Amino acid sequence: MSRLQVVSGKGGTGKTTVAAALALALATEGKRALLVEVEGRQGIAQLFETEALPYEERKIAVAPGGGEVYALAIDPELALLDYLQMFYKLGSAGRALKKLGAVDFATTIAPGLRDVLLTGKACEAVRRKDKRGRFAYDCVIMDAPPTGRITRFLNVNDEVAGLAKIGPIHNQAQAVMRVLKSPETSVHLVTLLEEMPVQETVDGITELRAAQLPVGRVIVNMVRPALLDEAELELGLERTPRTAIAKTLAAAGLGGARGAGGRLVDPLLAQAAEYAERYALEGAQRAVLAEHGLPLHELPLLADGLDLGGLYELAAELREQGVRNS
């Protein structure tokens, strides 16, 4: 199991949710996981129903069996100032830079610079050791930018090479890349069983591989329950006489076969036909995903929305599907 787990995917597919569930799953049984967020959106705090996270590692959840999940919202501005302080003892000049908008500048005009800071902070946490020489965290899980930007985001080296050819930023980028391109890192993609997210996932896999970034798992999120199986769909839609269904509905007390019960048949079959179409589409998208030889996982759609309890359910589901820290 890689120590840096990066979670990407199309917007809205559940990156933040899956990253958090993954952190819980990996922290289970006495491990310690750090969940980091890089887009300044406080998604983790919302999910765990806590107040906004400061730029500081703090414990936000206990995993089953005594593990701990810490969280950190990396703020690029603060990371830059941190970095300046650490390497240059800039002190008040650092504050002046901020006041002038230099930090804003460095982090907006050159997204590559910002990304070096963000990934750099995450990699630092991956490598950090305590006094006894043990890793501070068993693993670091990153709620990363969406698929469309993930390769550029992680490939800071290429991005920065054009900007800083020598100097400390350049060196930092190199150090980051050594971690990111190693087996220590694994990039997972979250998707839904719909055409656009699957297409993005496929494109993402191709891009990541081309950039020699290690692709890990594909996690299909919000999978709807299979309410009718193949045999039922076939039998129901094509072979069963409508009168038999009408009678069965009547027998179940839903009104006479020629009356109220009978009138249900058409709409119920129409719903089944829609279901069948979606079922076929989902099957086709599953097949597309399966072509890439990556481990596939599926997480259910939690019908009543997602709360903290639901998050633990998803974590348990991941563990059942073999995602664990061993």
Next chain:
Amino acid sequence: MSVDPARDPLDVDALLDDPKTRIVVCCGSGGVGKTTTAAALGLRAAERGRTVVVLTIDPARRLAQSMGIDSLDNVPRRVKDVHGGGELHAMMLDMKRTFDEIVEAHADEDRARAILSNPFYQSLSAGFAGTQEYMAMEKLGQLRSRDEWDLIIVDTPPSRSALDFLDAPKRLGSFLDGKLIRLLMAPAKVGGRAGMKFLNVGMSMMTGALGKLLGGQLLRDVQTFVAAMDTMFGGFRKRADATYRLLQAPGTAFLVVASPERDALREAAYFVERLAADDMPLAGLVLNRVHGSGAAGLSAERALAAAESLEERNEEPAEDAEDAEAGAAAEPAGENLDASGIVDQEGGKVGGRNSSESEAPNSPEASGSSLPTEDTDSGASVEQLTAGLLRLHAERMRLLARERHTRDRFTALHPEVAVAEVAALPGDVHDLDGLRAIGDRLAQTSDGGRA
């Protein structure tokens, strides 16, 4: 179907047919169907006689292909197979190209070359958060000034927040106009200006610190870039302001698109409030991917209870048959009633069809418990099947209730907003027929027709 007393339906056709409508902007959070809605509106307006251009951003690949706009040349193309008297043109925004074109149009050749090859320009044009929004506005301004279309439909970038579309151009503007940029430009101008002494103090500290951080070469690149862009800053801001004013003009209509989900409708509410604050004309809300049911009279609870009783019967064939017969007795017998089917539940074949799929016994739980017969159960019995249909229905009714609940929360907050509901089609929308189907649903003003 419920009647919604307080709510105005949105009259999409009236909006599209009104010659005074010149720009329709589709906005909303990511993945809700903005692009689909924009394309469907464009097609509908064209087929109702208008000359339309649709500016799409990041369309699904197959949708772009079906409209013939999958090549990225950044100019509108006429869409084929549009019925009726109007014309539909469509394009897909290429943000980098749009940026390059601005540079080429507003700087002399040498300066343009210097800008285009500068690593900072490359980084900015490809990746600055907000560049896409800014370029969409820019393109809208360009299309409008060409005056070749009487209706422009604009899609907005897939940002996480619907508000980004309105804010990004200003952010880019103020960024390009910022204090630091002025400072960085100073060395290129040293000599000329009064008051530079003061700035120079700040400057040397600044360049010192930045130089340390970035390395000298990088700082020089920044300065060259900033100096080269200098002449264009004013232009950027002026055009962004002009487009912003265009959005406030009477010929513009905003449509906020949302799916009936909590997050999407929360964004929609922010957007509605923001439009009002900025005097931007809101035409209404498009609630996309709404589910309906033709059997809405049957509640989830009753459907589930019935499904359970059917499944129980299925496990006790003898009693089951009697009950079924008793239940159906009031009704005239159907064609299959006295064929072996209903009595012979374990066989699972109503009407005694003894088909070839018996070699695939894949529902052990249904038949396994009692007498294992020769005549094994291959598919599902009618009871199981009907129970499945009822469970499916219960699921649908729960979804309907959730969607209705989130929608009602929005309407309670904004009763003034007209709403058009678009049914969720079972598959994705990726051709003109799909767009027509969406268009028809958009224009259906009552919600009685929800699929």
